[in-house]
Each structure stands twice: as C-alpha cells, then as structure tokens.
Amino acid sequence: MSNNPLQPNRPDRRGIMFVVSSPSGAGKTTLTRRMLKEVEGVELSVSATTRAIRPDEEEAVHYYFKSHDEFRSLIGGDQFLEWAQVFEHYYGTPRGKVEPLLRQGIDVLFDVDWQGARMLKQCMPGDVVSVFILPPSIAELKKRLEGRAEATPEAVMKRLLGAGPDIKRWGEYDYVIMNDNIETAYEELRSILYTERLARRKASQGARVDVLLADAEKLEKGG
Numbered sequence: 684m685s686n687n688p689l690q691p692n693r694p695d696r697r698g699i700m701f702v703v704s705s706p707s708g709a710g711k712t713t714l715t716r717r718m719l720k721e722v723e724g725v726e727l728s729v730s731a732t733t734r735a736i737r738p739d740e741e742e743a744v745h746y747y748f749k750s751h752d753e754f755r756s757l758i759g760g761d762q763f764l765e766w767a768q769v770f771e772h773y774y775g776t777p778r779g780k781v782e783p784l785l786r787q788g789i790d791v792l793f794d795v796d797w798q799g800a801r802m803l804k805q806c807m808p809g810d811v812v813s814v815f816i817l818p819p820s821i822a823e824l825k826k827r828l829e830g831r832a833e834a835t836p837e838a839v840m841k842r843l844l845g846a847g848p849d850i851k852r853w854g855e856y857d858y859v860i861m862n863d864n865i866e867t868a869y870e871e872l873r874s875i876l877y878t879e880r881l882a883r884r885k886a887s888q889g890a891r892v893d894v895l896l897a898d899a900e901k902l903e904k905g906g
C-alpha cells in the first residue's frame with residue numbers, strides 16, 4: 684500500500700469518478716487508453732453497447748457488445764447507472780463494479796457522451812470530475828475521423844455533424860482540454876487527475892493536523 688496520493692491504493696480514500704467526453708474523433712480514446720496504461724490506480728468502467736466491435740477492440744476490455752434485446756433486458760433489470768442513445772446505437776454504464784472500486788480507493792474512468800456525463804454528475808455529484816476534450820479545428824477533426832480504420836464517408840459525415848451539438852455542452856464540464864498536440868493534451872489530462880487526488884487528500888489529513896496542533900500547543904505552553 685502506498686502513502687503517495689499519486690499512487691492512491693489506500694483504503695482511507697474514496698476513488699474519483701473521472702468522466703471524459705469529446706466529440707467523436709477528438710482523441711479521447713487515444714488519451715484515456717494511455718492514461719489507463721501509465722497511471723496507477725485507475726480502472727476503466729467498461730460500458731455495454733449495441734454497436735459492432737472494431738478490429739482493435741476486445742470484448743469485456745473495451746466494451747461489452749450486446750444485441751438490442753440483451754441491452755433492453757439490462758435496462759429492464761436496472762443494471763445501468765446511466766444509458767443513452769448515441770448516433771444509432773445504445774450505450775450504458777453497468778452499475779455493478781463502480782461502487783466497490785470507489786470504496787477500494789480506485790479511480791474509475793468513464794468514457795461517456797455528454798448525456799452520460801450529466802447523469803453521472805446528477806447521481807453522484809461529490810464523486811465526479813469531468814473533462815471535455817476538444818479538437819483544435821473542425822478541419823482537423825475531419826482528418827482524424829478519416830484516418831481511422833473503420834472510416835466510411837457516411838460514418839465520418841455523421842460524426843462530423845454530431846460535433847456541433849456535442850461541443851455546445853462544453854460549459855457543463857469541470858475542465859476543457861484542447862487536443863492539438865497529443866503530448867500536451869495527455870500531460871494536461873494526467874495533471875487534472877493528480878490535482879484532484881491531491882485536493883481530496885486534504886479531507887483525510889484532519890487527524891494528522893490535530894496531532895500537529897496538539898504538539899504545537901504543548902510547545903506554546905512550555906511543555
């Protein structure tokens with residue numbers, strides 16, 4: 684177990700719900716995958732989706748891939764913390780693992796759209812830190828979307844048309860990152876998590892501060 688808040692597996696600390704959204708193609712998957720690989724004490728909330736699996740994806744690692752019927756029955760069974768329709772597919776955050784991870788002091792990363800971010804903030808306001816990632820320009824967003832393996836002109840156009848309505852929600856987020864340079868954007872994302880970890884450490888320092896104050900008082904009284 685570590686005393687370092689930047690390596691946080693501590694039972695006396697509650698994990699952060701680290702919610703990251705962006706218009707499709709802005710770089711959120713690239714940034715969050717790197718964070719999951721490099722930063723200790725963060726786990727991905729693996730969503731369920733009705734969309735098809737992509738070549739670089741793995742069942743239960745990136746998503747739980749479900750049929751429409753399976754997804755509907757999960758909604759009926761109240762298995763989601765939140766769910767939403769994005770483009771023509773359904774996406775949902777499974778309820779089960781989130782609370783146990785937070786209780787173990789593990790930060791949970793949510794890759795959800797603005798609807799999901801809003802719902803999570805409403806359900807668990809004290810736990811959520813939200814970050815919105817923007818592309819530097821719409822022309823660059825188009826280029827990034829076109830560069831992806833599964834990019835058909837229709838898929839690119841649908842996502843580009845979705846960018847405006849997504850970007851309109853930027854003000855609802857705690858932080859905004861402009862993903863121009865990937866290294867700078869990654870440093871910013873990691874810095875936000877570390878800053879929020881340090882901010883929460885204040886709450887667990889009370890007992891140690893009490894000891895310091897008691898000792899300082901003894902000294903003042905000459906004892």
Ligand SMILES: Nc1nc2c(ncn2[C@@H]2O[C@H](COP(=O)(O)OP(=O)(O)O)[C@@H](O)[C@H]2O)c(=O)[nH]1
Binds near residue numbers: 795
């Ligand atoms: N509300 C909600 N949105 C999700 C969830 N999982 C993924 N999304 C969002 O659905 C959108 C589409 O994701 P995806 O199919 O992976 O496509 P991409 O963004 O084009 O790579 C993104 O904005 C994701 O953040 C979820 O569980 N809930």
Ligand SMILES: Nc1ncnc2c1ncn2[C@@H]1O[C@H](COP(=O)(O)OP(=O)(O)O)[C@@H](O)[C@H]1O
Binds near residue numbers: 708709714862866
């Ligand atoms: N700062 C950047 N500069 C150039 N290309 C980038 C940058 N960030 C991401 N990309 C590329 O843009 C494409 C879309 O990124 P991705 O992470 O899949 O976006 P999202 O998850 O937001 O849909 C990918 O091919 C990725 O390598």
